Amino acid sequence: xxxxxxxxxxxxxxxxxxxxxxxxxxxxxxxxxxxxxxxxxxxxxxxxxxxxxxxxxxxxxxxxxxxxxxxxxxxxxxxxxxxxxxxxxxxxxxxxxxxxxxxxxxxxxxxxxxxxxxxxxxxxxxxxxxxxxxxxxxxxxxxxxxxxxxxxxxxxxxxxxxxxxxxxxxxxxxxxxxxxxxxxxxxxxxxxxxxxxxxxxxxxxxxxxxxxxxxxxxxxxxxxxxxxxxxxxxxxxxxxxxxxxxxxxxxxxxxxxxxxxxxxxxxxxxxxxxxxxxxxxxxxxxxxxxxxxxxxxxxxxxxxxxxxxxxxxxxxxxxxxxxxxxxxxxxxxxxxxxxxxxxxxxxxxxxxxxxxxxxxxxxxxxxxxxxxxxxxxxxxxxxxxxxxxxxxxxxxxxxxxxxxxxxxxxxxxxxxxxxxxxxxxxxxxxxxxxxxxxxxxxxxxxxxxxxxxxxxxxxxxxxxxx
Numbered sequence: 001x002x003x004x005x006x007x008x009x010x011x012x013x014x015x016x017x018x019x020x021x022x023x024x025x026x027x028x029x030x031x032x033x034x035x036x037x038x039x040x041x042x043x044x045x046x047x048x049x050x051x052x053x054x055x056x057x058x059x060x061x062x063x064x065x066x067x068x069x070x071x072x073x074x075x076x077x078x079x080x081x082x083x084x085x086x087x088x089x090x091x092x093x094x095x096x097x098x099x100x101x102x103x104x105x106x107x108x109x110x111x112x113x114x115x116x117x118x119x120x121x122x123x124x125x126x127x128x129x130x131x132x133x134x135x136x137x138x139x140x141x142x143x144x145x146x147x148x149x150x151x152x153x154x155x156x157x158x159x160x161x162x163x164x165x166x167x168x169x170x171x172x173x174x175x176x177x178x179x180x181x182x183x184x185x186x187x188x189x190x191x192x193x194x195x196x197x198x199x200x201x202x203x204x205x206x207x208x209x210x211x212x213x214x215x216x217x218x219x220x221x222x223x224x225x226x227x228x229x230x231x232x233x234x235x236x237x238x239x240x241x242x243x244x245x246x247x248x249x250x251x252x253x254x255x256x257x258x259x260x261x262x263x264x265x266x267x268x269x270x271x272x273x274x275x276x277x278x279x280x281x282x283x284x285x286x287x288x289x290x291x292x293x294x295x296x297x298x299x300x301x302x303x304x305x306x307x308x309x310x311x312x313x314x315x316x317x318x319x320x321x322x323x324x325x326x327x328x329x330x331x332x333x334x335x336x337x338x339x340x341x342x343x344x345x346x347x348x349x350x351x352x353x354x355x356x357x358x359x360x361x362x363x364x365x366x367x368x369x370x371x372x373x374x375x376x377x378x379x380x381x382x383x384x385x386x387x388x389x390x391x392x393x394x395x396x397x398x399x400x401x402x403x404x405x406x407x408x409x410x411x412x413x414x415x416x417x418x419x420x421x422x423x424x425x426x427x428x429x430x431x432x433x434x435x436x437x438x439x440x441x442x443x444x445x446x447x448x449x450x451x452x453x454x455x456x457x458x459x460x461x462x463x464x465x466x
Contacts, residue, residue: 007049007056008038014057018136020064020369027136028162030057031091035167038095050091055084061131064365070314071127071335082121090114094164098451103168110449111160112441113152119438120323127314128340130373131366133159137294138372141401147379148428150437151342155376156375163193168403177408203354208396209248210239212415216361217390219256219285223267235272237414238280245278245418247314251390252283253294253335263287267385269299277301279328283335283359291320296333296359298326308333311344327353330423332383336360339374341369342435349431354399354423360389367392367408373403380427384421 010033017026034053038046039128043312058080088108097106101177128311134152137143137159145339146154211234238248257265257291262284269280286307289447294310309322314337326333326400337346339358348356356378363371371393378385379386380399387395404419 002037003041003045003049003335006033006243007053009033010049010053010168011056013049014054015060015186017055018131019060020131020365021060022136024136024140025103027133027159030163032089032092032163032167034087035094035164036170038091038167039098039171039173041095043092043096043198046399047092051084051088054087055080060081062332064363066104067247069363070368072315075127077126078406080408086114086117090160093452094167095446097448098168098171098173100452101173101453102448103171105167105448105451107161107164108444108450110164111157112444114160115157116438116442116445118156119153119435119441122341124314127339128312128337129370130340132156134376135369135372138375138401139403144376144401146377147401148382149375150369151380151435152376152439153435153441157437160238160403163436186455189431199433201387203425205420205422206246206355206357207418208244208357208386208395209245209416209418210386210396211237211248211392212251212388212392212409214410214413214415216251216409217254218361219253221261223258223261225345227261228264231255231268233269234282237416238272238276239280241276241416242418244278245424246387247279247281247331247355247357247388249359249388250280252361253283253390254359254390256285258287259289266297266299266305270301270305274301275300279331281357281359283361285319288350291466292318292320293295293322294335295322296326296335296357298328298331298333298357300328308335312319312337324419327351330354332356334358336362336370339377341378342377345377345381345383346431346434349426352426353381353383355384355386355421357386358388360387363388363391364391364410370437371406373397375403380428381431382426383424386421396421398422 005149010030013026016023017030034050037049076308088344090113094110134155137155143154174233176295202430220230234250235322273280282297284295284297297305299305303452306326306328308326311322313319313321332348334344334356358374367389373386374385374387375397378399382399384398391409393406393408394415394417396404398404405417407415407417410416
């Protein structure tokens, strides 16, 4: 009965606290019933309860994963099933270590195992990583700001460490001061991170706009009449922007161009850029002699246009990937799925880039989660973010994790979001030192697994010691 109740409670909390539209506070509570259960039942029961709770709690995302245009179905099944298995293993490790009298190590090793496993997935998965515990906290700047030191991995770890520390303190067995050790460790970690990550004063601001169409259209050929009409509709919309806007971002692959038609698009955007004295960034599918690229094209009031070629194209074999960062007037460019990976974002942060403009498309359901993935990249690396999504959540956010303005697309011809965006400072500790915290989690996970295995071996060899 304890296992059934814990499984149901955790599943309900996971359902509302995680996924594509989470209640942030519930994410911290979701693992707690399972962590409280794990030391009190047989290991197999703990594993089964944890697996069932997480899988049932993810049902709100099943439809998205099954119908996603960017995630193949085998990968979707692996994500859903693999996450449930990973949570079960983390809970199983926690329960075993607590039963062996290692409450503090249990509270550290369980979230560390989860975190380092996701880090490995982020390196191997062709679509990167989004929608995990760190994303649930993206609208809580006071929490997300620790990512400037630890990367998002610190947020990921902390959301699991808090319930694990509480469960370790309440577990059967430990007496007296021993119970307080995990809670004291929790207080020390939170206080330390709060001090280390106190944000610096914001820099000067620039007014930025993002524009998304009411009807999502992918790579309309500029050489066609339909393409010319679409170009003109964007030009007209840019002409209606409020005074003072210095940069505007259009969605990913708004247009398809080749060597001939590219000039007509650049000419149209350059005219409105000069008239309004602003920079225009749009997503293009650009066919060149070197191949076809998904790119962000930046057109300034004067000078030649610059282009950033998307680094990560998922499972799109017809698109070549870029390898270079692109900055103009100190502003960086990325494209959509690139924010699911650490590489290009860290390059901008290490170079001191304070603002990155990102065309994106999204799929309606994942709009909020993907925009917040971009926000976390900005906090990690010290740059503000302008995110223009054709089917999702266009967003402007500063380098400290504050959403300055956002909106949902649809229901009107264009969605326009405008805000004064402070320029970030770049060069955060994370941008300089990388995924050190994920590696630390790997060491903690290994220590926990080794301790549990060694103790289990001694029990098997010398049962009289128990």
